[in-house]
Amino acid sequence: MSETPKPTNPEVPTPDTNKYEGLRNPALHPTDVEIRNSPDVLAMHQQIIREMSEPKDGVAPTPVWLLMFFFALIGWGGYYIAQHGGGFRADVYNENPAVLYRQAGGTADAAKPVDLMAVGKRTFNNCTQCHQVNGAGIPGAFPPLDGAERVSGPPHVLAAILLHGLHGPIQVKGQTFNGDMPAWGQLSDEEIAGVITYVRASWSNKAPEVSPALVKAMRTQTAAQAGPWTGAALDALAKEPPPAIESEAAPVTEAKTN
Amino acid sequence: MNRSLFIFIGVIFTVVFSLSGLVLVPDWQFSEIGQFKTADGTLYPQPLTGPPDAGRHVYMDLGCIYCHTQQVRPEGFGADIERGWGRRRTVMRDYMFDPINLTGTMRTGPDLANIGARQPSRTWQYLHLYNPVITSPGSIMPPHPFLFTVGADAAPPPDAVALPKEWQTPTAKYIIPNSRGRFLVDYLMSLDKSVDLPEAQ
Amino acid sequence: MATLAVPNKPEALESQELLTRVQTDRSCRQTVLIYYTSAVFWLLLGSVLAILASLKMHIPGFLADWEWLTFGRVRPAHLNSMIYGWAVMAAIGTLLWLQARMGRVRLPLPLLLPVSGLVWNVGVAYGMIAILIGYSSSTEWLEFPVPVLGFFGFCLVLIIYATLVMMMRRKVHHTYVSQWYIYGGVLWFPFLYVSALILTQAPHINGTVRAIANWWFAHNVLGLWLTPIGLASAYYFIPKVTGRPVHSYHLSLLGFWTLALFYNWAGTHHLVGGPIPAWVITVGIVGSMMMFIPVTTVAINHHMTMLGQFHHLRTSPTLRFVVFGAMSYTLVSFHGSLAALRSFSEVAHFTHHTIAHSHLGVYCFFTMMMFGAMYYIFPRILRREWSSAPLIKVHFWTTAIGSIVYVVGLGWAGWVQGSMMNNPDIPFMDVVKYTIPWLESRSVAGTLMSVGHFVFAYLVWRMLRGDGADQQGPTLLTTARSLRKQRERKARARERAREVA
Numbered sequence: 001m002s003e004t005p006k007p008t009n010p011e012v013p014t015p016d017t018n019k020y021e022g023l024r025n026p027a028l029h030p031t032d033v034e035i036r037n038s039p040d041v042l043a044m045h046q047q048i049i050r051e052m053s054e055p056k057d058g059v060a061p062t063p064v065w066l067l068m069f070f071f072a073l074i075g076w077g078g079y080y081i082a083q084h085g086g087g088f089r090a091d092v093y094n095e096n097p098a099v100l101y102r103q104a105g106g107t108a109d110a111a112k113p114v115d116l117m118a119v120g121k122r123t124f125n126n127c128t129q130c131h132q133v134n135g136a137g138i139p140g141a142f143p144p145l146d147g148a149e150r151v152s153g154p155p156h157v158l159a160a161i162l163l164h165g166l167h168g169p170i171q172v173k174g175q176t177f178n179g180d181m182p183a184w185g186q187l188s189d190e191e192i193a194g195v196i197t198y199v200r201a202s203w204s205n206k207a208p209e210v211s212p213a214l215v216k217a218m219r220t221q222t223a224a225q226a227g228p229w230t231g232a233a234l235d236a237l238a239k240e241p242p243p244a245i246e247s248e249a250a251p252v253t254e255a256k257t258n
Numbered sequence: 259m260n261r262s263l264f265i266f267i268g269v270i271f272t273v274v275f276s277l278s279g280l281v282l283v284p285d286w287q288f289s290e291i292g293q294f295k296t297a298d299g300t301l302y303p304q305p306l307t308g309p310p311d312a313g314r315h316v317y318m319d320l321g322c323i324y325c326h327t328q329q330v331r332p333e334g335f336g337a338d339i340e341r342g343w344g345r346r347r348t349v350m351r352d353y354m355f356d357p358i359n360l361t362g363t364m365r366t367g368p369d370l371a372n373i374g375a376r377q378p379s380r381t382w383q384y385l386h387l388y389n390p391v392i393t394s395p396g397s398i399m400p401p402h403p404f405l406f407t408v409g410a411d412a413a414p415p416p417d418a419v420a421l422p423k424e425w426q427t428p429t430a431k432y433i434i435p436n437s438r439g440r441f442l443v444d445y446l447m448s449l450d451k452s453v454d455l456p457e458a459q
Numbered sequence: 460m461a462t463l464a465v466p467n468k469p470e471a472l473e474s475q476e477l478l479t480r481v482q483t484d485r486s487c488r489q490t491v492l493i494y495y496t497s498a499v500f501w502l503l504l505g506s507v508l509a510i511l512a513s514l515k516m517h518i519p520g521f522l523a524d525w526e527w528l529t530f531g532r533v534r535p536a537h538l539n540s541m542i543y544g545w546a547v548m549a550a551i552g553t554l555l556w557l558q559a560r561m562g563r564v565r566l567p568l569p570l571l572l573p574v575s576g577l578v579w580n581v582g583v584a585y586g587m588i589a590i591l592i593g594y595s596s597s598t599e600w601l602e603f604p605v606p607v608l609g610f611f612g613f614c615l616v617l618i619i620y621a622t623l624v625m626m627m628r629r630k631v632h633h634t635y636v637s638q639w640y641i642y643g644g645v646l647w648f649p650f651l652y653v654s655a656l657i658l659t660q661a662p663h664i665n666g667t668v669r670a671i672a673n674w675w676f677a678h679n680v681l682g683l684w685l686t687p688i689g690l691a692s693a694y695y696f697i698p699k700v701t702g703r704p705v706h707s708y709h710l711s712l713l714g715f716w717t718l719a720l721f722y723n724w725a726g727t728h729h730l731v732g733g734p735i736p737a738w739v740i741t742v743g744i745v746g747s748m749m750m751f752i753p754v755t756t757v758a759i760n761h762h763m764t765m766l767g768q769f770h771h772l773r774t775s776p777t778l779r780f781v782v783f784g785a786m787s788y789t790l791v792s793f794h795g796s797l798a799a800l801r802s803f804s805e806v807a808h809f810t811h812h813t814i815a816h817s818h819l820g821v822y823c824f825f826t827m828m829m830f831g832a833m834y835y836i837f838p839r840i841l842r843r844e845w846s847s848a849p850l851i852k853v854h855f856w857t858t859a860i861g862s863i864v865y866v867v868g869l870g871w872a873g874w875v876q877g878s879m880m881n882n883p884d885i886p887f888m889d890v891v892k893y894t895i896p897w898l899e900s901r902s903v904a905g906t907l908m909s910v911g912h913f914v915f916a917y918l919v920w921r922m923l924r925g926d927g928a929d930q931q932g933p934t935l936l937t938t939a940r941s942l943r944k945q946r947e948r949k950a951r952a953r954e955r956a957r958e959v960a
Contacts, residue, residue: 053702054561057705059708062707066756085737085742086737086738092736093737126342129377262623277723279724317597320526324534325530353667359659361670365809366894398516398519
């Protein structure tokens with residue numbers, strides 16, 4: 001213990017090291033010499049008020065309300081882990097306790113009426129990278145949907161494009177585009193019908209809506225299709241009548257492809 | 259005097275405790291799960307090899323993770339699935355072979371967990387990497403011209419990608435990706451987590 | 460100490476302490492100077508990189524042809540320069556000085572520790588070049604390639620050794636709270652660095668476990684390394700400048716051990732919604748919420764110590780920065796705990812809100828704390844004074860205002876950005892467009908902060924050059940008002956002295 005009790009009054013300055021000039025190298029610190037030779041007590045004091053003593057600990061007790069708060073917090077922590085801990089299993093990702101203890105087996109979703117425009121607008125998020133939010137495409141690279149002839153044309157052609165993609169040169173609004181459109185067969189019938197409905201009714205397009213049943217029928221009819229369509233094959237398809245829509249799987253007519 | 263020993267033990271204990279609990283236990287738990295056998299008998303996922311793996315290094319050294327994530331949050335938590343970034347949430351199994359974690363924490367740009375399935379057009383990828391504003395007006399992604407050489411010959415080489423009319427200059431009518439550019443797009447094409455997994459609900 | 464005859468008077472003991480203080484400061488001079496000046500260099504470089512990265516966010520074509528200056532490289536270069544160059548080097552300089560001061564011992568290893576400062580610089584430079592030319596490990600906060608561990612490891616071993624030696628040789632039996640924090644931080648950081656490096660890059664580890672290890676590390680660098688050093692500084696400088704004891708030893712004790720216990724577990728809240736089993740995230744969230752305990756105790760302790768002493772803020776540069784830092788610590792920790800919750804994270808995760816939060820932590824808390832420490836330590840080890848009080852004021856106000864604009868602006872923008880992103884009917888590009896004005900405000904704020912850094916560097920440069928060597932008494936931020944008060948106080952004291960006489 002090298003500390004001694006000291007007045008805590010900050011008005012009374014702690015003496016500093018200036019008494020020990022011998023420790024210093026006067027060449028490095030010319031001020032020290034000056035101070036030593038100076039009779040000016042004020043100058044001396046200025047150096048002394050430099051620093052307080054080393055910090056010490058006080059002993060105020062921990063407030064009880066704080067401890068109560070902490071115990072409450074720890075209680076909440078335990079409850080939260082028990083409720084949302086997912087049983088500490090590596091294959092449980094949903095923290096909702098209801099999911100963990102739910103019986104296996106799906107919940108039968110009641111068939112609800114679907115707003116195809118709303119579904120379509122969301123699904124169109126997949127398309128905006130090329131066709132853009134305003135449907136104008138990128139001139140010279142990706143064709144527009146706004147005002148395009150095929151978009152307002154026979155809907156089964158659109159379903160066919162979405163299901164299998166498109167490859168090679170096509171004519172849109174008098175311009176030639178030579179590129180690839182990926183297939184979107186992984187989307188559901190409802191989503192494909194939605195997105196077709198959306199593009200047919202957005203911007204300056206005013207074509208009627210398309211039912212998921214048509215997409216379903218088209219999916220069945222073109223099941224044998226291996227690759228993407230070409231522009232010529234689409235023109236041929238457009239001249240054919242749309243597939244018959246039935247609730248059961250329609251008898252498969254041989255798809256005419258390239 | 260033994261206070262310093264006491265602090266020493268306490269300090270080491272707390273950090274080892276959390277390392278075991280948070281990191282080592284999940285690793286050990288997962289070791290019993292392994293790949294998933296899909297309906298047609300293939301195993302998912304597979305480790306990356308060849309060009310996509312080389313592209314992963316390009317993805318890493320260009321710092322793509324500072325703006326793009328590779329993870330899809332569950333339905334009802336955020337809008338990742340509604341935005342079309344994936345068909346399902348991502349789970350541990352999707353990343354089991356990743357030699358470096360690239361799931362990311364920032365979405366200045368969109369999520370890329372399924373970019374290979376969402377945007378399979380290589381042309382789009384090349385144009386977008388060369389100058390993102392060509393395909394995405396308003397984008398603040400930096401252009402990556404150093405992944406390409408440009409040319410203006412009348413007869414472009416077979417791997418050239420034509421620039422749209424208004425982006426052409428007398429010296430740049432088409433772009434040719436260099437090897438790193440091709441690898442990077444190979445990697446992006448490989449990002450596809452559309453296999454359905456039982457634990458991803 | 461035998462070289463000096465100390466008069467055998469009651470004040471002799473105290474004189475002994477003053478003598479030790481001089482010797483301690485002298486023994487720290489070279490080491491601390493090397494760490495501090497290097498830290499300031501990396502701070503300047505990091506600021507330039509930060510402005511570059513910030514400009515690139517809203518002017519994407521800016522310097523885009525140079526691959527090594529592309530955004531994805533400049534940003535990690537900025538982060539690493541600030542963390543491993545500025546923050547860690549400033550922390551090491553501060554902790555060595557504090558440890559020597561509090562133990563009343565001289566700094567050991569007078570030759571090796573200065574060398575370690577140089578070696579650390581080589582390590583940071585190596586890592587920075589590696590990032591800029593494309594050899595980043597692409598693991599956030601661990602971008603430096605593995606060989607850098609060789610440089611850092613060498614230095615850290617020496618620093619652990621020095622800290623342990625000073626702890627053993629200490630002349631005061633009682634260990635002050637700052638000593639625990641430093642001791643803990645010095646042991647934690649190397650452990651974190653090595654184990655995280657292994658777990659994020661060694662083969663045969665699940666990719667998601669790498670993510671957990673990554674955020675366990677990145678969060679703990681802040682919580683178990685920068686926070687302990689920052690708090691040790693606050694616990695030292697607040698009572699030191701005000702001359703009052705720290706409010707409560709019991710609260711200090713509670714604060715330290717709950718920090719050690721809970722902060723460790725908080726890291727996985729960075730992965731909410733990610734491909735992580737529910738329980739790992741739940742544990743992380745609870746760990747983060749439990750941080751209310753140490754943070755509340757520290758806040759009460761600091762506030763009660765400062766109570767009645769706030770007038771010192773007018774004059775003392777050190778206290779001004781330290782109190783700004785201590786208040787930011789409370790704020791950033793409370794915010795961080797709440798941000799860990801799932802409902803908060805759903806919006807704020809993946810947005811600029813997180814960036815604002817991390818700057819509130821590393822900048823408003825830690826960096827300001829280190830500025831405060833440097834304003835105190837530089838004059839002691841060099842035995843010179845700061846050459847200009849107005850420039851110190853410029854430094855304080857530019858950095859304080861800049862960082863507040865930064866944090867508030869980007870925090871708000873990030874929250875709106877997250878809300879917009881969670882609405883699938885808003886096109887993604889509209890979200891990007893919304894953030895651009897706020898990104899521009901960030902560039903302005905960042906420039907303001909950088910101006911402060913350059914002013915500070917200029918002050919340090921003048922101090923190294925020897926300006927202020929002939930000044931008597933500390934450089935205080937004396938305002939006209941405090942000057943008048945000081946004069947009045949003196950007059951009163953003189954009056955009293957005359958009466959007594």
